[in-house]
Amino acid sequence: MVRLPPVIGHRGLSALAPENTCAAIHAAYSHGISWVEIDLSLLGDGTAVIFHDDTLERCTQHQGHLVDINREDLAWLDAGSWFSHEFAAEPIPTLAEMLSLLSTYHMGLNLELKAQPHVSHATIVRCAYSHIKKYWKSNQPIVISSFDHDILLAYRKADPDALLAMLYEDLQPDWQSVAHRIQPLSLHCHYTELTQDSITAIKSKGYQIAAYTCNNLNEAIQLWQSGIDTLFSDQAHLFTQYLNNKAE
Numbered sequence: 001m002v003r004l005p006p007v008i009g010h011r012g013l014s015a016l017a018p019e020n021t022c023a024a025i026h027a028a029y030s031h032g033i034s035w036v037e038i039d040l041s042l043l044g045d046g047t048a049v050i051f052h053d054d055t056l057e058r059c060t061q062h063q064g065h066l067v068d069i070n071r072e073d074l075a076w077l078d079a080g081s082w083f084s085h086e087f088a089a090e091p092i093p094t095l096a097e098m099l100s101l102l103s104t105y106h107m108g109l110n111l112e113l114k115a116q117p118h119v120s121h122a123t124i125v126r127c128a129y130s131h132i133k134k135y136w137k138s139n140q141p142i143v144i145s146s147f148d149h150d151i152l153l154a155y156r157k158a159d160p161d162a163l164l165a166m167l168y169e170d171l172q173p174d175w176q177s178v179a180h181r182i183q184p185l186s187l188h189c190h191y192t193e194l195t196q197d198s199i200t201a202i203k204s205k206g207y208q209i210a211a212y213t214c215n216n217l218n219e220a221i222q223l224w225q226s227g228i229d230t231l232f233s234d235q236a237h238l239f240t241q242y243l244n245n246k247a248e
């Protein structure tokens, strides 16, 4: 069975490089981080890119909606300067580029599928599935997650062997019946919403648990002690360093 690692770099190593860019993956790799989480979205022309928001202003120098740009716009959009001038002109990566890069680095991947109003579930699933088949050259695992559990159900139909993860802000009362249909590897919840009872209940059903997004080492230590398998962190390099020192 695939075991999730204790730390996953959230949107790459997003404390040290602009989130969801190739630079954030280079930074994660060079700090010894073995897994990353990134967000999949589609542009207006259906191009699959790694980007978190529906709008451009937070993570680029530009205004507008992601759905209003196309593949040719990736050549001029700057997704790095907002973070630091050191990353000026860092592009929004395509999913194809990102899968190839992560394969080269032999990193594990959690690909989060973002629901978008203008895109059908079938399109999102087909896009992710076909890209992974074509561009994932590593023997490391890929876990597909989403807050939209209908997307996960569609993915399960497309790929009975896929490793899936149900995302929750806070765990909902019907989680067990939904999990029974999706057959996930893991449940991923906001770290402040998890209780010892919910952790125990999830683990007793055989699912792994990930908590997002924790950037404080003392809180991280408590979460690991409470039975959490994985933490998403923007500061994954600090958590990795702590765990490596502890193991020595």
Ligand code: G3P
Residues within 6 Å of the ligand: 010, 037, 039, 052, 112, 145, 167, 188, 212, 213, 232
């Ligand atoms: O996958 C964990 C976390 O990334 C979910 O929330 O908004 O950071 O994509 P968000």
Ligand code: MG
Residues within 6 Å of the ligand: 037, 038, 039, 112
């Ligand atoms: Mg995410």
